[in-house]
Amino acid sequence: MYDTTTAPDxxxxxxxxxxxxxxxxxxxGPAGR
Known part of the structure; x- marks a missing residue:
């Protein structure tokens, strides 16, 4: 799907x-997490 060279972060x-x-x-509203 994506190039594996893309930074995971x-x-x-x-x-x-x-x-x-x-x-x-x-x-x-804001996410509860």
Whole structure:
């Protein structure tokens, strides 16, 4: 899916940022985590 040369940390941070944004949208407030 992604090139293995991509920095894992960058991908993890992007995924976390997206998850937090989704949590805020779904919960109508800051993520509980």
């Amino acid at each position: 960058t991908a993890d941070e992007a995924t976390e940022a997206v998850q937090v944004a989704l949590d805020r949208r779904d919960n109508g």
